[in-house]
Amino acid sequence: MSEGTLYDKVWERHKVTELPNGQDQLFIGLHLVHEVTSPQAFGMLRERDLEVAYPDRTFATTDHIAPTEADKRERPLADDQAEEMLSALERNTDESGITFFGFESGKQGITHVVAPELGLSQPGMTVACGDSHTATHGAFGSIGVGIGTSQIRDVFATGCIAADKQKVRRIEVEGELGEGVYAKDVIMKIIQDLGVDGGVGHVYEYGGPAIEALDMEGRLAVCNMSIEGGARAGYINPDETTYEYLEGREYVPEGEAFEERKAYWESMASDDDAEYDDVVTVDADGIDPLVTWGINPGQVIEISDTVPHPDDFAARTDREAAEQALDHMEIDPGQSMLGYDVDVAFLGTCTNGRVSDFEKAAAVLEGHTVDDGVRALAVPGSESVRTECEERGLDEVFINAGFQWRRAGCSMCLAMNDDSLEGDEVCASSSNRNFIGRQGSKDGRTVLMNPAMVAAAAVEGQVADAREYLDDGPTGGAGGVEEVAD
Amino acid sequence: MSGDDQHITAVSGTGVPIPGDDVDTDQILPAKFMKEVTFDNMADYLFYDARRDDDGEFNDHPLNRFEGASIAVVNSNFGCGSSREHAPQAMMRWGVDGIVGESYAEIFRDNCKSLGIPAVTADHETVTALQEWIEANPDAEIDIDVEAATVTYGDTTIDVDIDDAMREALVDGIWDTTSLMYSNRSKVEETVADLPYAEGDD
Numbered sequence: 001m002s003e004g005t006l007y008d009k010v011w012e013r014h015k016v017t018e019l020p021n022g023q024d025q026l027f028i029g030l031h032l033v034h035e036v037t038s039p040q041a042f043g044m045l046r047e048r049d050l051e052v053a054y055p056d057r058t059f060a061t062t063d064h065i066a067p068t069e070a071d072k073r074e075r076p077l078a079d080d081q082a083e084e085m086l087s088a089l090e091r092n093t094d095e096s097g098i099t100f101f102g103f104e105s106g107k108q109g110i111t112h113v114v115a116p117e118l119g120l121s122q123p124g125m126t127v128a129c130g131d132s133h134t135a136t137h138g139a140f141g142s143i144g145v146g147i148g149t150s151q152i153r154d155v156f157a158t159g160c161i162a163a164d165k166q167k168v169r170r171i172e173v174e175g176e177l178g179e180g181v182y183a184k185d186v187i188m189k190i191i192q193d194l195g196v197d198g199g200v201g202h203v204y205e206y207g208g209p210a211i212e213a214l215d216m217e218g219r220l221a222v223c224n225m226s227i228e229g230g231a232r233a234g235y236i237n238p239d240e241t242t243y244e245y246l247e248g249r250e251y252v253p254e255g256e257a258f259e260e261r262k263a264y265w266e267s268m269a270s271d272d273d274a275e276y277d278d279v280v281t282v283d284a285d286g287i288d289p290l291v292t293w294g295i296n297p298g299q300v301i302e303i304s305d306t307v308p309h310p311d312d313f314a315a316r317t318d319r320e321a322a323e324q325a326l327d328h329m330e331i332d333p334g335q336s337m338l339g340y341d342v343d344v345a346f347l348g349t350c351t352n353g354r355v356s357d358f359e360k361a362a363a364v365l366e367g368h369t370v371d372d373g374v375r376a377l378a379v380p381g382s383e384s385v386r387t388e389c390e391e392r393g394l395d396e397v398f399i400n401a402g403f404q405w406r407r408a409g410c411s412m413c414l415a416m417n418d419d420s421l422e423g424d425e426v427c428a429s430s431s432n433r434n435f436i437g438r439q440g441s442k443d444g445r446t447v448l449m450n451p452a453m454v455a456a457a458a459v460e461g462q463v464a465d466a467r468e469y470l471d472d473g474p475t476g477g478a479g480g481v482e483e484v485a486d
Numbered sequence: 487m488s489g490d491d492q493h494i495t496a497v498s499g500t501g502v503p504i505p506g507d508d509v510d511t512d513q514i515l516p517a518k519f520m521k522e523v524t525f526d527n528m529a530d531y532l533f534y535d536a537r538r539d540d541d542g543e544f545n546d547h548p549l550n551r552f553e554g555a556s557i558a559v560v561n562s563n564f565g566c567g568s569s570r571e572h573a574p575q576a577m578m579r580w581g582v583d584g585i586v587g588e589s590y591a592e593i594f595r596d597n598c599k600s601l602g603i604p605a606v607t608a609d610h611e612t613v614t615a616l617q618e619w620i621e622a623n624p625d626a627e628i629d630i631d632v633e634a635a636t637v638t639y640g641d642t643t644i645d646v647d648i649d650d651a652m653r654e655a656l657v658d659g660i661w662d663t664t665s666l667m668y669s670n671r672s673k674v675e676e677t678v679a680d681l682p683y684a685e686g687d688d
Contacts, residue, residue: 197566
C-alpha cells in the first residue's frame, strides 16, 4: 500500500468518514460543471428537494455544445437541443448561486482549460467534474476525477463523493525530449508502453526528468490523457514551475496569503521516501513524435516506425483489436503513417487547446498554406486563450495559412456542436480519443498527434513530420519543405 | 429526505453477449445523442451506430438479436472512455439489469453502482463460454446472485467476483450514496474547516 504520496495526503485531508458500504466519503474542493452531464443531476436534486451544498466551490461553463463560429453564438442558438441545454445550465446555476462563465463573460471555454488558467485548480485539492478528462487538473498536484451524473448529484447535495482509494503507480519518465517533441508525445508513449487499461485501479504519479522539464501547459496535456491509459486520476507533484504559474491568477490569493497557501501546497507533495504500490520507468529519451494508427489511443507508434502486424501482438484480443483497427483505418501492416491522406486538421481541445499549443502549430504554419483538400479548424480551448493568441497575432498566422479561427469549445473532439467529420474523412487531430464515431461520423477516422504535427498534416494534406518545418529540425529547416510538400 | 433504494440480492433474465475488448462509451452511447436534458430516451440510442447498417436498418448486432435480454455479457475494459452516465443509463433503460464481464473501466463501474446495476467479473474463458452458451440458448435464464457472487446458467454455476463496496451497497440497499452522505453534514464541515484553501467558505 502506498504511503506518503501526494495522493495519500490529499485523500487523508479530504476524507470525511468511512461509509457503511466500505467506501470513503471524500470532500470535493472544486466541482466543475458543464451543460451536458449536469441537467439530469439538477433534476435529481429537485426531485429530492435538496439544494447545492457548496455553491462557492462550484464553477460552471459551457463547452461541449458550444458553437465555435462567432455568428452562431447568438441566442437563442439555432440548435434547439443545444439551446435547451445551455438555458438549463444558466437557470440552474443562477438558482443555485453557482458562478457561470457564459459566452459574454470572456472566460467561457473547456472546463479543463478554464479552471487552470483562472487559478481555480490548485495543489493539494480534490477536483471533480462530470467529464473523464478531469484528471487534467492533476498537473497542479491535485486529484481530479471524472464522475457520472449520479455522483454529480452527490457532490451538489453533499459536497462529497463516495470513493474507493486506488493504488498509486509512480511513472518515472526518463530522458530528454528532442526539438519538436512535446508533452502529448510523452503521454502517448506512456500509453503505448502501459496500454489503454494499464491504469485501471491505479492513480498515476508522473515524475522524472522528462516530466519535471515540462511547463504547466505540457503537464496539463500529460495528466489530461491519464484516463486514456485507464487511470481515473494522474498527477504531477507541485514544484516551482507550478507555483510560478499560479501566482497572480484570479482565484489565487496574493501577498502573505499566497505564501501561506504555498506552504500548504509544498506540504502536500509526495515525500522523498514515499512508498508506491509500484514504480515503472518509461524511456522518453530521443523519442520521435507519436501518431495513432488505430481506433484506441494505445494503438500508437513513433512516426519513424511502421504500422504493426496483428501477429505482432501476443494476446488474441489485441490481435483482434488490431485487425478491426486496420480495417477501419483502411491501412496495412508495415506501412508508414507518413503520407497517410488527411481531409481535416483539428487543433484544440482540453488536451492541446492552450496558447503554447497554438504557438507550436503557428511555428510550423509560418510561411505555408493549408493543402487545398484540407478543412482546417483552430479552436482555442477558452476565450482567454483566444484573446491571448489574438493579442500575439497568432490568429493571423492561422487565418493566413487557411485555417478557420474559431471561438472556444470542445468542438470536433466529440462533435456535439456543428463541427463534425463527414463520411470516412480522416482527421489529423490534437484531441485525445480516436474511438470509432468519436468525431461525429461512424466511418470517420482519427489520427491523434501533437499540435505541430496537426499543422504539418494540414499543410501537406497527409501525415507529415513537423520537425521538418522547424529551423533546427533534422533536415535543417523549412528549406527542405517544398520537396516534402510535393 | 428519502432515497429510492432497494435491496438487490439477485437479478435474472435472458442474456445478450456484447463481445469485444475496450468497448468504449462512444460506441455504447454516441455523443450526438447526449443533447437531451433527461435520460428518458437513452434506450433508443444504445449502440446506435453499431446496431445499424449503412441504410439505417437494424443489422445483426446482438442487441437486435437478443431483444428482451436482462443480462449483458461483455469482455475486458468495457465502458472505457468518457464518464457519461448516459451509457449505463441507456443499457438499463433498454432492459439490462446486470452485467457479467472480464473487466470494466472504473467510471463505468461506478456509474453502474450508482444505478444499482450489479457488474460482476470472471476470467476470459468463463465469460466467452457464457457468451457462446447464450448464442445457443437465447431464451434461457441467467441468474446473477449478488450475495453469493455466483452466476447460474443451465446446469452450470460459476463463481464470479464482485467489488466489495458494490456488493454491500446492493445487498444492503445502500447504493444511494446521496442519502448515505447527506447525514454526515457536520463531519463534512469539520473536514472543510481543516482545509487551508476552503476555510471561511459558507
